[in-house]
Amino acid sequence: MEAKNSAKERMVQSALELFHQRGIRGASVDEILKRSRAGKGQFSHYFKNKDGLVLAVVDYLEAIIRSGQVDSNYSFSSWDDFEGWFGRYIGFQKEVDCELSCPLGTIGNDLTNDQDHLRRAVKSFFDWSTAQLARFFAERKAAGELVESADPDALADLCMVVMEGGMLMSKITRSTALFERAADQVLSYIRSLR
């Protein structure tokens, strides 16, 4: 997977993996370089500093998720698609034995106040994701599949918040049970608005 990609790509992908596992501070530049088989100089050749690499990682994540190259995609067209959305996150956690959380949540949580540029990049991804969910709910409502009182934006916010909280709580408790029950409740709630 990292075979003959460019050094830059290898660095970004290795960084993503390590940031996801241990957060930004927990992943050293040296380790990222070792994993991506690149020298120190390659790092500063392509990135101003570690923050520059973080930004590249966030941009990369946003790009692959937006383009739907990744499992947890956001191109819902039916209620069935949507009902599987939480499931994909829960499935991911099960695959990794609940040792990880959401990569962007992890990165976002690790940022400090002086990294506003990075924070905005992470926020931009969440804005887009929430908008995808909101668009779906708005379409369903326009099709008469949601009651008049349903607020598409608020429903989207609820889903995002439950997803992020669920991913984090799964990591901390090493179990998806909590996440699954919370997701079920959300689905019940939304079904009650149909």
Place this chain on the structure above:
Amino acid sequence: MEAKNSAKERMVQSALELFHQRGIRGASVDEILKRSRAGKGQFSHYFKNKDGLVLAVVDYLEAIIRSGQVDSNYSFSSWDDFEGWFGRYIGFQKEVDCELSCPLGTIGNDLTNDQDHLRRAVKSFFDWSTAQLARFFAERKAAGELVESADPDALADLCMVVMEGGMLMSKITRSTALFERAADQVLSYIRSLR
């Protein structure tokens, strides 16, 4: 507030503040000692190492929250009490300009796989908190204030997940709007079960 407390207390409280702000890795022992006006020796006298301090911080947090010394307390006895629960977290975020997240969520997210002891301590807090919420819902249900199909445990999980996700998303987006809308939806849902 840290005036004539013992050196140990001052260290724990300073560590809590800094861990909350910047995560475990982001707060150096030196800085914690400086803030708590303590020397290196005091540190190793009271704690085996940095992990020992983290554990003390988690225990301290659990203690003050369980004992209700802190605003976001868990001693609900009425629907009104409960409805204010999210509000206290949202109010906290507003006070700190959305620059922080939940201290235990932040700490929990920062832990690595080899810090299982600490993870269990954090989990223990969440288990307790969730149990408080579940107890409240069970009591309401026993009092006939929740429909038969309502699952107290699942509702508690939903609340915890929304609280954690909401705190994190507020930090990342520097706004409580998302959190507020998600919390409103949860309250609407629960009201619909009454």
Place this chain on the structure above:
Amino acid sequence: MEAKNSAKERMVQSALELFHQRGIRGASVDEILKRSRAGKGQFSHYFKNKDGLVLAVVDYLEAIIRSGQVDSNYSFSSWDDFEGWFGRYIGFQKEVDCELSCPLGTIGNDLTNDQDHLRRAVKSFFDWSTAQLARFFAERKAAGELVESADPDALADLCMVVMEGGMLMSKITRSTALFERAADQVLSYIRSLR
């Protein structure tokens, strides 16, 4: 000024500016290349290594000063010319707010013992400059405009030393006052020998 010069010229001129501002070690090859809009390959094509670039800079400086292309020229033919000599250096310092010193003094001071080749190049420039001053004093003495006891070589040395010391002290004190007073004393002394 660096518009359509050759890459080599641009590199030498950029290096001169940066060496002058921050010394040899303070100016990185990368920065010099960026400023001269040249690539890494251009650098190694024209120069063996950084020392080779330094040598080219010293040669360039000597060439432009010898050829009189630069303000502080050494083609004195009258006492008036000479009396303006210190003034040109003082004027330069004022223009640059005393943030620089003599470029060759700065470069010479930065050299280490293993850079003897470069040191000789710098020395060669100072030998030539001193010789110009000495020639002038010798001519004046031959014309009967200096007393018998006046030593043209010693006077030239005094001028060079005061110029270098004055440039350095102006940089350190951020003022030309010291330099101006010292130069005035030298001029008084020389006038007393006429």
Place this chain on the structure above:
Amino acid sequence: MEAKNSAKERMVQSALELFHQRGIRGASVDEILKRSRAGKGQFSHYFKNKDGLVLAVVDYLEAIIRSGQVDSNYSFSSWDDFEGWFGRYIGFQKEVDCELSCPLGTIGNDLTNDQDHLRRAVKSFFDWSTAQLARFFAERKAAGELVESADPDALADLCMVVMEGGMLMSKITRSTALFERAADQVLSYIRSLR
């Protein structure tokens, strides 16, 4: 000489030696620590960063020179004392085979615009030194040993400038000849004012 001094003293003295030989940038912290048999931590324990060490070095130099612990002292009380002043610098250069310059001149020349705090410290030393020379000339003048037209401050400036320029030119030319002749001219000039 560095035997059982404190680690801090050893670091400062080693730094002085290396800064004197190769300038600030030319002396790495690692090398200074190796020479002073101190670990990395000792460095940051005592100094904020490399600039902090430079400042300590400048302060140390100023202290030992002011207190007269060093050869090139500034406690003139007679013309003989004064006439030996240049000689001590010239003698120093001969001892070190003209491989060094004035330590404070070297340090001062190495400073960049963002090191204003350090520059002021260096300037402070030169202000003091110049004041010592000026005081001496003023006393001589008061004693009727200098003509009315002699300006003590200007003479002091001349001496400082010749000393700094002489030290630098000696290093560059690897010879004290220039410095000696310039110093002789200054002494001749001052004698002519007696």
Place this chain on the structure above:
DNA sequence: AATGAATGAGGATTCATTCAT
């Protein structure tokens, strides 16, 4: 004549931890 990818040594700094007093 030109580009920029790649390398790796070295430099400054931070940090957790131990130890002597």
Place this chain on the structure above:
DNA sequence: CATGAATGAATCCTCATTCAT
């Protein structure tokens, strides 16, 4: 209870130089 000296690993970053195209 308390101080702070000392250690050395690790981290982030800079830089001169080489090489393939």
